[in-house]
Amino acid sequence: MNDIVIQTERLSKKYRIGKKYDKYRTLRDTIADSSRALFERAGRLMNGQATVAPPGDESIWALRDVSFDVSRGEIVGIIGRNGAGKSTLLKILSRVTEPEDGRGWICGRVGSLLEVGSGFHPELTGRENVYLNGAIIGMKKSEINRKFDEIVSFAEVEQFIDTPVKHYSSGMYLRLAFSVAAHLEPDIMLVDEVLAVGDARFWNKSIHKMRTLNAQGMTILLVTHDMWLVQTICSRAICLEKGSVVTDGTPLNAIGLYKQLTGQLTGQLANTATGDASGKKESSADGGFAELHEFEMFPAGEGVSKNGSLPDSGIRVEMKAHVDGVLSVGFLLRVTSPDGFPYFTVYSEPVSPGDGGLVECRAHIPHLMLLPGDYVLWGAVCRGGDEEQILTERHLPLLVNGNGTTSNGKSLFWNRAEWQVHATC
Amino acid sequence: MLTNRPGLESIAADRQVCWGRQEPGNMTVTRIEPSRGWVSLRLSELCGYYELFYVLIWRDIKVRYKQTVIGVAWAIIQPFFTMVVFSIFFGRLAKMPSDGIPYPIFSFAALVPWTFFSNGLSKASNSLVSNSNIIKKIYFPRMLLPIAGVMSGIVDFLLAGVMLIGMMLYFGIVPTINVLWLPLFLLLALATSLGVSLWLSALNVQFRDVQHIIPFLTQIWLFATPIAYPSSLLSEPWKTLYGLNPMAGVVEGFRWALLGTNAAPGPLILVSAAVTVLLVLGGAYYFRRMEKTFADIV
Numbered sequence: 001m002n003d004i005v006i007q008t009e010r011l012s013k014k015y016r017i018g019k020k021y022d023k024y025r026t027l028r029d030t031i032a033d034s035s036r037a038l039f040e041r042a043g044r045l046m047n048g049q050a051t052v053a054p055p056g057d058e059s060i061w062a063l064r065d066v067s068f069d070v071s072r073g074e075i076v077g078i079i080g081r082n083g084a085g086k087s088t089l090l091k092i093l094s095r096v097t098e099p100e101d102g103r104g105w106i107c108g109r110v111g112s113l114l115e116v117g118s119g120f121h122p123e124l125t126g127r128e129n130v131y132l133n134g135a136i137i138g139m140k141k142s143e144i145n146r147k148f149d150e151i152v153s154f155a156e157v158e159q160f161i162d163t164p165v166k167h168y169s170s171g172m173y174l175r176l177a178f179s180v181a182a183h184l185e186p187d188i189m190l191v192d193e194v195l196a197v198g199d200a201r202f203w204n205k206s207i208h209k210m211r212t213l214n215a216q217g218m219t220i221l222l223v224t225h226d227m228w229l230v231q232t233i234c235s236r237a238i239c240l241e242k243g244s245v246v247t248d249g250t251p252l253n254a255i256g257l258y259k260q261l262t263g264q265l266t267g268q269l270a271n272t273a274t275g276d277a278s279g280k281k282e283s284s285a286d287g288g289f290a291e292l293h294e295f296e297m298f299p300a301g302e303g304v305s306k307n308g309s310l311p312d313s314g315i316r317v318e319m320k321a322h323v324d325g326v327l328s329v330g331f332l333l334r335v336t337s338p339d340g341f342p343y344f345t346v347y348s349e350p351v352s353p354g355d356g357g358l359v360e361c362r363a364h365i366p367h368l369m370l371l372p373g374d375y376v377l378w379g380a381v382c383r384g385g386d387e388e389q390i391l392t393e394r395h396l397p398l399l400v401n402g403n404g405t406t407s408n409g410k411s412l413f414w415n416r417a418e419w420q421v422h423a424t425c
Numbered sequence: 426m427l428t429n430r431p432g433l434e435s436i437a438a439d440r441q442v443c444w445g446r447q448e449p450g451n452m453t454v455t456r457i458e459p460s461r462g463w464v465s466l467r468l469s470e471l472c473g474y475y476e477l478f479y480v481l482i483w484r485d486i487k488v489r490y491k492q493t494v495i496g497v498a499w500a501i502i503q504p505f506f507t508m509v510v511f512s513i514f515f516g517r518l519a520k521m522p523s524d525g526i527p528y529p530i531f532s533f534a535a536l537v538p539w540t541f542f543s544n545g546l547s548k549a550s551n552s553l554v555s556n557s558n559i560i561k562k563i564y565f566p567r568m569l570l571p572i573a574g575v576m577s578g579i580v581d582f583l584l585a586g587v588m589l590i591g592m593m594l595y596f597g598i599v600p601t602i603n604v605l606w607l608p609l610f611l612l613l614a615l616a617t618s619l620g621v622s623l624w625l626s627a628l629n630v631q632f633r634d635v636q637h638i639i640p641f642l643t644q645i646w647l648f649a650t651p652i653a654y655p656s657s658l659l660s661e662p663w664k665t666l667y668g669l670n671p672m673a674g675v676v677e678g679f680r681w682a683l684l685g686t687n688a689a690p691g692p693l694i695l696v697s698a699a700v701t702v703l704l705v706l707g708g709a710y711y712f713r714r715m716e717k718t719f720a721d722i723v
Contacts, residue, residue: 008457015721092457095564097720103458110455118562121484123491128484135480136563 005188005219006070006093008104013063013088013097013243062088064243065102072187075210075220077230077251079258080240086223089240090190093221108187108219111137113178122166126157126176129165133180147183154209155179156202175202182209188219207233227255231412252373256339290329290381290391294320297377297396300364314366315398321360321381323353326391328384331361335368335398336376343370343413350384370400371414460717466709471566478569485548485577500581501588503544504536511536515653524655524686530596534683535652535676537589538611541582542618542672543643549574549622550639553630557723567716568709571622575615582611593683603682603689610678613694617671617701623708627715630723651676655686656693668696671704 063085070076078086091097093104094112119136120129130151134144144151152158155175157168165173181189191210211233214220224230230237230251237254239247241261247254298316323329331348346365353359359381380393400414471478490496508529515521516528523531549571553560556570593600629635650672656664667673674697677690 011457091561091720095455095457096560096562098459098717099457100459103456105457106455108453112563118558121488123488124484128487132480132484135477136559136565138477138565140476 003072004069005072005107006068006104006221008069008093008102009067010102011063011066011089011092011099011104012061012101013085013092014059014100015062016059061243063092063099066240066243066245067102068238068245068248070219070221072219073214073217074236075214075222075234077234077237077254078221078223078240079225079227079230079237079254081258081261084240085243086240087192088243090192090221090223094190106188109138109184110188110190111181111184111186112190113181113192118177120165120173120177123164125164126152126161126168129176130180133177134184137181137184138186139180139184151176151179151183154182154205171199171202178206182206182213185213186218188221189213190221192223193225227258228412230255252337252341253339256337256341259341260339288326288383288391289324290326291322292319292379292381292392292394293322294318294360295379295394295396297398300366314364314368315377317361317363317365317377317379319361319363319379319381320358321392322357323359323381323391324357326353326383328352329359329381329391330384331359331363332378332380332382332390332393333363333365334378334380335370336378338374338376340376343375347382352384368400369413369415371411372400374399466713467566471568474565474569477565478573481569481573482577485573486580489577489581497581497584500584504533504540504585505588507536507540508533511653521654522658524657524680524684526598526680526684526686527596530592530598530684531655531680532652533589533592534680535650537582537585538614538675538679539647539650539652539672540585541578541611542614542675543647544581545575545578545615545618546622546625546643547639548577549618550625550629550635552622553626553719553723554633554636560723561720567719568623568712571626571712572619574626575618575622578618589683598684600683601685603685605682606678607682610675610682610694613671613678613698613701614675616705617675617697620701620704620708623705623712627708627712627719630715630719646670646672655680656690665692665696668693669700671697671701673697 066085066089078089080086088097090112092099093106094110119133121132124132130148131141131144135141152161155172155178157172157176160168160172165176168176189210207229210220210222214233222229222234234251236249237247237251238245239254239257239261246261247257296318298318300314300316317333319331321329321331328350330350332345334345335343337343346363348361348363351359375398376395377398378393378395380390382391383389490499493499495502511532512529516523516532521528552570552574553567560567560570625635625639649670651658651667656667656673656677659667674690674694678694680686681690
């Protein structure tokens with residue numbers, strides 16, 4: 001498992017923005033720029049300033065000191081916001097562009113699926129494009145001949161194989177492009193957000209194909225915004241932000257961070273995931289006040305131990321709160337990943353606090369249905385009827401034990417089934 | 426983290442680190458690092474991509490006359506009508522000397538290699554820009570594109586060549602044994618076209634002005650080349666120096682090999698060949714040097 005196939009060391013890539021590398025730079029611009037730069041430099045010299053980089057040479061680091069290793073057979077998800085450097089990273093790994101600094105190596109044949117049919121020529125037929133695209137991504141003619149029928153039947157375009165691809169629907173285009181790339185059978189496949197097109201059935205088929213290829217030992221780097229995909233097929237995820245790696249670890253952690261970056265976590269819970277847990281907070285907007293005196297959790301159900309809960313066991317929670325200035329309050333329980341990715345939230349019925357402002361509750365979650373791992377259990381008091389206005393909250397670590405489970409990773413939830421398996425004649 | 430990482434060198438040294446195509450089954454290691462200073466031409470890398478090279482040429486040929494009514498006939502029409510126009514204006518009206526050969530065949534024998542050269546030049550010079558979609562997505566030696574652009578004109582050249590043979594039969598001209606030199610002159614035309622294209626295609630990535638310069642350039646070059654007139658109009662030191670325009674060497678070479686005009690234009694062709702070698706070498710180095718920026722700025 002420790003067979004490293006990709007290693008990068010401080011890969012960096014700088015893109016010049018502004019004037020220096022304008023997309024359509026004309027000779028006149030160059031002459032104008034250089035003469036202006038000359039004058040400006042002369043001007044600075046006159047004023048006794050040092051001549052530094054010419055003005056207008058602004059640059060941004062699309063990637064900054066990116067180091068990671070990938071072992072054979074991993075499926076690594078690369079996530080991050082737009083412009084975080086994901087595609088640049090894949091471009092560097094596929095040698096389309098050179099890094100500005102840093103280095104790395106890749107062991108084995110690299111195949112890339114970087115954009116739908118980028119190597120296709122619209123005037124050529126499907127058949128011709130299979131050969132063209134195959135050659136562009138690095139297949140030999142004999143190899144394409146051998147796999148041709150398989151490629152076409154996987155793409156489900158048998159009927160249209162002698163039609164120019166300009167008459168194809170975008171789905172057919174995608175299917176054929178994916179199919180060619182998938183049959184390259186590289187040691188390492190770089191996939192950049194291509195599965196967005198295509199219907200659900202073909203999408204499933206592509207995912208299945210990737211899993212199959214992965215099971216045969218192919219390493220996959222997958223750039224995507226589809227967190228579900230990351231959670232369900234990746235063994236690991238790297239989250240990039242402003243060109244740097246911010247997380248490199250389990251998909252769960254990376255997704256949690258990504259959600260934080262994109263501001264998708266609602267309420268107070270996420271922001272205070274690592275903050276204090278005093279349980280005291282004043283809601284300034286409406287003057288309501290609440291305090292959680294007690295917040296205790298007990299494992300409940302079969303097979304619980306002192307160490308934590310099993311996926312199938314449940315928990316009991318007891319909370320006591322003191323509220324003031326609020327007409328009606330409700331309790332909330334939420335389980336999140338350590339980074340704040342929410343799994344579920346349950347709300348109680350709202351109640352009106354008594355004269356002393358005391359409320360207490362007892363909750364029982366019979367089955368957690370969570371995969372083994374670390375979680376955070378949040379308890380909160382919120383304004384009655386308004387689920388997101390949390391008055392106060394506290395959290396506890398929640399450990400779900402890994403032994404004795406019958407469901408494996410690369411999925412979101414744990415569950416079990418009543419099986420009746422027997423051989424039939 | 427960093428302490429557990431085995432050193433790059435130690436791992437890379439275990440495997441044979443080399444540039445080039447990754448062969449299936451034979452796990453080669455591809456290095457990723459910025460190139461510094463003057464890069465080598467890495468021509469051996471091109472050889473690893475010969476299949477892609479063929480496919481690119483095949484694609485260009487295949488696509489060239491798609492969705493046209495008369496298709497490949499365009500390959501003949503272009504030089505043929507230029508020849509007709511030249512024959513009327515230069516041959517008939519201006520009474521241009523033609524080394525004692527009927528003017529139509531005199532100009533057509535020059536127009537065939539010229540059309541190959543100028544079509545290849547304009548196609549190859551735009552090749553990087555017109556293939557930007559694959560340049561931005563997939564790695565391969567970019568030099569394949571201009572080379573394939575020039576080479577794809579071969580089919581047109583052969584078709585026009587058939588026309589040329591037909592005209593020679595019509596005018597009753599039988600080529601001498603010198604015709605064996607013809608492939609060499611074709612190679613010279615190809616190399617000249619490629620040498621110029623390497624410069625222009627790399628410049629075109631950054632300066633789209635090149636696109637507008639190319640039609641001018643080929644038009645002016647057409648008249649700077651002895652196509653409508655013979656180079657025998659010049660007297661000696663100048664006639665050899667005319668070879669500084671490599672197409673002068675190509676055109677005179679074609680005429681000599683096919684039509685048997687005058688004596689062998691030896692010195693002229695040597696000068697042309699030398700210029701072409703410089704063009705190709707300089708172009709190739711410039712291209713390689715700019716290559717790493719193509720994907721970012723095209």
